[in-house]
Amino acid sequence: MKRFIFIFFIFSITASVLGQNEKPKLVVGIVVDQMRYDYLTRFNNKFCENGFKRMMREGFNCKNNHFNYVPTYTGPGHTSIYTGTTPKYHGVISNNWYDKEKKKMVYCAGDDSVTSVGTNASAGQMSPHRMLTTTFSDENRLFTQMRGKTIGISIKDRGAILPAGHTANAAYWFHGEDEGVWISSTFYMNTLPKWVNNFNDSKTAESYLKDWNTLYDIETYTESGTDLNNFEGGFKGKETATFPYELAKLKTKNGGFSILKVTPYGNSLIADFALAAIDGEALGQDDITDVLTVSFSCTDYVGHNFGVNSKEIEDTYIRLDKDLERFFNALDKKVGKGEYVAFLTADHGAIDVPAYLQSVRINSGYVDNDARKKVFQKFLMETFGTNDIVENISNNQIFLNKEKIKELDLDLDDVQEAIVNEQMTYKHISKAYTATAMGSVDFIEGIEALLQKGYNQKRSGDVILVDDPAYINYGKTGSTHGSGLNYDTHVPLLIFGKGIKHGHTFKKTEITDIAPTISALLGISFPNFAIGQPLDFVLE
Incomplete structure (x- = not known):
């Protein structure tokens, strides 16, 4: 009996060591x-x-x-x-x-x-x-x-x-x-x-x-x-x-x-x-x-x-x-x-x-975000009477001022949709989506699914923009990504x-x-x- 216990003990130790060494x-x-x-x-x-x-x-x-x-x-x-x-x-x-x-x-x-x-x-x-x-x-x-x-x-x-x-x-x-x-x-x-x-x-x-x-x-x-x-x-x-x-x-x-x-x-x-x-x-x-x-x-x-x-x-x-x-x-x-x-x-x-x-005739180019912003600000003034409903534009996202929208008695979903519709008229904007869409629709394929997996409800913006393929906001030299x-x-x-x-x-x-x-x-x-x-x- 003692010999069996001893052999079992040795076997257990050996198995344990082998298990560690497998890693x-x-x-x-x-x-x-x-x-x-x-x-x-x-x-x-x-x-x-x-x-x-x-x-x-x-x-x-x-x-x-x-x-x-x-x-x-x-x-x-x-x-x-x-x-x-x-x-x-x-x-x-x-x-x-x-x-x-x-x-x-x-x-x-x-x-x-x-x-x-x-x-x-x-x-x-x-x-x-x-x-x-x-x-x-x-x-x-x-x-x-x-x-x-x-x-x-x-x-x-x-x-x-x-x-x-x-x-x-x-x-x-x-x-x-x-x-x-x-x-x-x-x-x-x-x-x-x-x-x-x-x-x-x-x-x-x-x-x-x-x-x-x-x-x-x-x-x-x-x-x-x-x-x-x-x-x-x-x-x-x-x-x-x-x-x-x-x-x-x-x-x-x-x-x-x-x-x-x-x-x-x-x-x-x-x-x-x-x-x-x-x-x-x-x-x-x-x-x-x-x-x-x-x-x-x-x-x-x-x-x-x-x-x-x-x-x-x-x-x-x-x-x-x-x-x-x-x-x-x-x-x-x-x-x-x-x-x-x-x-x-x-x-x-x-x-x-x-x-x-x-230079080799592939469709591509550069976007001018400053020019877009000027047109967008004009739209905001004409539509809402103020630019203050937008807090920030960065990383192809538009962040809205919720307090200002509430103060103006505007509906947030309506404002988002209006901005999407406006942005889609701009040159080299391929797609635009609202935060509401990102949070309520289950996208399973395409760029929409990629955007959704990158969208964090607490940190991301109210409108997400996608540029045309091979169009970037960057200098004329060097490469970028995103x-x-x-x-x-x-x-x-x-x-x-x-x-x-x-x-x-x-x-x-x-x-x-x-x-x-x-x-x-x-x-x-x-x-x-x-x-x-x-x-x-x-x-x-």
């Missing part, structure tokens, strides 16, 4: 800011074998992965990836939005109740307090009784803070200008850890203030347009947006260390810091799963400046691929090959520069590592499926308002 020691979430899906295929011949290609070769490639809401911006994108839900529920409806209670614009990560750590500038006054739901990183912290660590890293504050969630041990972002340091806020800590101070003192950021030329012969960059064209922004102090760029000379007129954000070297700096964090925080060094969120933001800055068809964007992705290779190689050594899982996706895509599309069209919604989803199958699918997957999939892999609770489904076909 990855580290989950690495990688978001490549503004990465269209077709960058994977367009630049494929230029990629090395162990960056993007390794993820596709060893892991699972969801080739038809889309955002399932509008607007497709950085703040909502990062939040949706990690919460498994959309702005309708998590509340991050844009990067900046009009706060109907405070009667002013607010920033998705801004928080005046905290102070900067690592700088005297206000750049550290940030936290996730405006995000209403949990992330899978939060749920992992809760599941492990706060023993599993979470660290968030990005050049952008919102790219570090929102993925890491409310319970993160730390989030770090880069403060450029005349400092060039990684910082945080008192939401997480009162002083920077020693390893962060050591990294800042190492002058790594300064080492990247060097010439930016193409990694390979520019003549081989046949996957992008000509280097000299009319569709790119460039840097102050340089007449043309053409290689090479002498960053040390250009930095003075381009934000000091902040110029690194608009180069591939900023992504290299992110990779450097992420590897330092793995060592400094001992991530993935035991059987309790840790989470590291890394957002490569510089792809977005380069895209905004130079456009999606530029030599600069091609070189940026070629160099990012190299950074991914060394990052994965380091993870193999530091955590153990086959002991971690990593996924890679994007927070949104981007449109080809409309001026370029026009729509529900495929160029903005179709983004990569690559997953590889422990517990992940090899393969690919053209089945449509949605960005909100990522968090439930990682949660299922870890055996933890789904984020508290997740609407996505686990992608069981990627799990072993």
